[in-house]
Amino acid sequence: MHSSSPNHHVHAFAANHEGRDFIVGDIHGCFDLLENLLAERHFCPNHDRVFCTGDLIDRGPCSEQVVRWLSYPWFHAVRGNHEQMVLDHVAGKGDAARHARNGGAWFYTLPEEQQQQVAEALLSMPLAIEITLQNGHRIGIIHAESPGWEDRTGWHEAIALLYAEEPAIQLAARQQAMYSRGKITRQDPTPIAGIETLYVGHSTVPQILQLGNVVYLDTGCSFPDGKLSAIELPRTNANLAAPQLP
Numbered sequence: 001m002h003s004s005s006p007n008h009h010v011h012a013f014a015a016n017h018e019g020r021d022f023i024v025g026d027i028h029g030c031f032d033l034l035e036n037l038l039a040e041r042h043f044c045p046n047h048d049r050v051f052c053t054g055d056l057i058d059r060g061p062c063s064e065q066v067v068r069w070l071s072y073p074w075f076h077a078v079r080g081n082h083e084q085m086v087l088d089h090v091a092g093k094g095d096a097a098r099h100a101r102n103g104g105a106w107f108y109t110l111p112e113e114q115q116q117q118v119a120e121a122l123l124s125m126p127l128a129i130e131i132t133l134q135n136g137h138r139i140g141i142i143h144a145e146s147p148g149w150e151d152r153t154g155w156h157e158a159i160a161l162l163y164a165e166e167p168a169i170q171l172a173a174r175q176q177a178m179y180s181r182g183k184i185t186r187q188d189p190t191p192i193a194g195i196e197t198l199y200v201g202h203s204t205v206p207q208i209l210q211l212g213n214v215v216y217l218d219t220g221c222s223f224p225d226g227k228l229s230a231i232e233l234p235r236t237n238a239n240l241a242a243p244q245l246p
Contacts, residue, residue: 010128207219
């Protein structure tokens with residue numbers, strides 16, 4: 001149940017028949033808050049799994065722990081724009097000053113060898129995750145928003161755009177997946193076809209918000225007035241569009 005089946009497009013996970021699955025919002029270096037949350041939920045690493053909407057690093061005090069967390073077989077996260085800023089820097093095309101201003105200064109204080117270890121761990125993060133539930137329905141996770149949603153592009157077509165052969169199409173899709181806020185800015189409830197529920201982060205909300213079948217989980221845990229939010233995926237034939245809120 002803990003094994004993923006990564007293909008070229010998405011990391012796909014089979015149903016968890018032994019334990020529970022949790023989806024948490026952007027962690028932003030606050031792994032101490034994640035530990036507290038999991039303790040409150042009596043998390044069992046032998047049976048339960050954690051999935052995250054991305055942005056594991058920056059702003060919070062524990063960003064350097066990201067390598068350890070990504071090594072846990074029960075912890076999985078999609079790549080967010082903050083991970084991408086590190087990867088862009090390592091690839092020689094980033095903006096270190098901009099990244100540092102946005103909470104990434106910690107990374108540039110690390111020895112070069114440790115920077116490389118962090119980058120290698122972040123590179124393993126997929127752009128999208130898909131999870132099959134016990135009743136056969138599938139839910140998705142992406143950091144910011146599903147590419148092409150404004151043109152009613154479905155989930156599987158959106159994933160294909162992330163790996164399109166045309167560089168310009170691929171770049172635009174990845175930018176939208178990791179950086180865009182169009183849907184929430186418009187408060188547009190248009191559902192994403194081809195997926196039961198899509199969980200995203202990136203856009204900070206005061207409490208868990210749902211627009212159509214898209215659920216926003218980033219409640220700003222790295223800010224003084226924020227918190228880390230999580231939902232437990234349903235294990236029955238209940239209405240999957242209505243998450244089990246904390």
